[in-house]
Amino acid sequence: MICALASAFCFGAASVLQAMAARAAEPGTGGGVDVALMWRALRQWRYIAGLGMDTLGFGLQIVALRTLPIYVVGAALAASLAVTAVIASRLLHVRLSRVEWTAVAVVCAGLAMLALAAGREGHGDGSEALRWALLGVSFGVLLLGVVGGRLPDKPRALVLGLGAGFGFGVVEVAVRLIDGIDFADPVWYALLVGGGAAFLLLTSALQRGAVTTATAGAVLGETIGPAVVGVVWLGDSTREGLGWLAVLGFVVAVAGSLTLARFGEPPAPDEPSGPARLEGRASRAS
Secondary structure: OHHHHHHHHHHHHHHHHHHHHHHHOOOOOOOOOOOOHHHHHOOOHHHHHHHHHHHHHHHHHHHHHOOOOHHHHHHHHHOHHHHHHHHHHHHOOEOOOHHHHHHHHHHHHHHHHHHHHEOOOOOOOOOHHHHHHHHHHHHHHHHHHHHHOOOOHHHHHHHHHHHHHHHHHHHHHHHHHOOOOOOOOHHHHHHHHHHHHHHHHHHHHHHHOOHHHHHHHHHHHHHHHHHHHHHHOOOOOEOOOOHHHHHHHHHHHHHHHHHOHHHHOOOOOOOOOEOOOOOOOHHHOO
8 A cells, every 4th residue: 555655646746747848848730639749748857757756656556556456556546636736735835725625635535445445456367358458448548549639628638638547547457467578468568558648648638628627537537447347357355344445435535536636737837826726728838
């Protein structure tokens, strides 16, 4: 559980750095997913630092996924929004409302319930069909990005964010299924395609749409699906008699995280601090 929470801290801090870089990068032209955006963002030191935090967080996530059920790790990663909110309130002087401070407390309560109710990770290694299905989903994420990138602003942010969440969910499940280095295993390619597509879609969503919508979509995409796969196909379970507490804790943690979705991005450099909203539009990028 410590590794899961540490991973959430890393991802929460990284989201602040990466979103600042995405907004500072030149917006480019066209309305679809901007493939070159990531390369422009890489010119920003904040994006590089964010990738470093992501790398550390991913390493901790792997350790957590090898010892905890997927539903616990997924809820903990969604809680990275609470970390981002607290960092924003302290370092960026962003004022949190009572509702948002309550949401931070709710996230913590949900994670505490999960920690009490969670059993050990399941020992199922997944069927061959599940492995190929995971690869199919990873390519589906790319297709969703192509389709979503052509939508108007509001639905585009939701679709791209949801697609990014699906991609990160593929990564979570793939980490559990990998057993040694075997490049004939489709899970390896699902991991690479799903993870790469998720970063691309989320970076585009943060720059091109309302971050509250994009982040909420990502949270839903990366928590619910992998949790179901873990329980149904991989044998994840709870402590005897505490299944209800695990379900309640999962719902509470994710709901609290969704309340904090606006903290997927800090204010742009030309925005005032204090109570200003963290949400913005891509047209402000420069």
